[in-house]
Amino acid sequence: MHTIIQSFQFFGNHLHLFRTKTGQQLELSLASIGIAMALAIPVGVWLGHIHRGSFLAINVCNIGRALPSLAVISIGIGILGIGFTNTMVALVILAGPVMLTNAYVAVEQVDANAVQAARAMGMRPWQVLVRVELPLATPLLFAGIRTGTVFVIATATLATFAGGGGLGDIIANEASYGTAGVVAASLTITVLAFAVDGLLALVQRALTAPPLRHQTDALRTVASVTDLSTEAP
Amino acid sequence: MSAWPPIAAGGVVIPKFGKPSECVVQNHQFCAGWFIDHFSSRFLTPLLVHIELTAIAVGVGLPIAFAAALISRRYHWFERGFSLFAAFLYTFPALAFFELMVQVTGINKFTAEIALVSYTQLILFVNILTGLRAVPPDALEAARAMGLTHRQTLLRVELPLALPPIMAGIRIATVTIISLATVAAYIGAGGLGSLIFDAIGTGFKTEFIAAGGLAVVLALVADGGLVLLQRTLTPWTRRSVVR
16 A cells, blocks of 8 residues: 555656656557557458458457567567567557457358348448448447557557667666556556546447447457457367 | 576677677577577577466466356356456556566566466456356256256366367467566566567577567467367367357
């Protein structure tokens, strides 16, 4: 308890430091999340739409999850050198697969009857995708984005080892900042992760069709932790 | 190549790596010759330590998660508490968790294991509980009708039926721990991460790539091996698995 109080004091005394480091951490995280989303979601959604490539879509998640981030950063230092890009690549590799697999499963599992009804109404394939499949897929699709985002914000800490800055600089330098500093920085990251997750939840809610809103939270843990992996061959 | 001297933290590049080849002196991207020459003296032990760290964490974590899942089935408040703990750990940086545990139990493998076991819980617990809950009520009723006791129902009916998600959980937990164990080297737990931190001290590129690459290969091999084990243990799921 004493440590926690000290960490708040530390936070209060080093506001400027925290503003800089949190900014770096957010910048790195958001850039990685953005790139991961831009790469992974269109592919996942498309594969789900055409009902092909389940082997690829599901295994990419398992392989992505299996890659140790620090190891990827380490290989990155050897190839790309030290800096922002290196850690960003590692974080994209961390978050992309979860997003791709969830996007795939989300679109793929849309009720076939709904899709058929849409076709019977004369919708074109892209209309089916935009008006029927994507709205129905939103909860699971967002589950992937949110899981990936939380991973990235927590893991961006490792950027410090590749000279990428962020709150990891405080955590990995206990000698200078002391336990209070480490705790304060860690709690900042936790709060940051919950806050960004909460923001995404709001975005998700706004984008989800009202009748589907209640199932969101129940889906989340199941989708990210269990279902995808049990399905995987 | 000369015999390997004991590993000192943050040494200078050249003296540390024996009789240097051109590639090592120039610090080229990857010196395959150096890696092959030094595999058994420098890489093998950390690799084995890494496997040991992971095996212990999952081996200890599994019975704890199982017990927690059984308790949660009876007391719902326990599940809530456990889930909160899991959600918190999910976002708490592993690096900081390792460091903070050092204050409690000191710099050693035990500290690393406590942290690693904690991280297995959030995956294993959820999957075991989900697996047990997904057992069809008909199967449970049939078991009761056949006169099986609670323990017999658990061991002969529920556990086999819950095996696919449980195995999936073991699989995710294992690769997650392999990943986190690289970070555990920061508090002196050894393993492949110690080579990565060593390389951060020296800037030797071959070591960065070799140590990172070994960790990646280890994770992929473990993942693949567990898939095979899962298929062997649950032959009835095979047809429904591949769509």
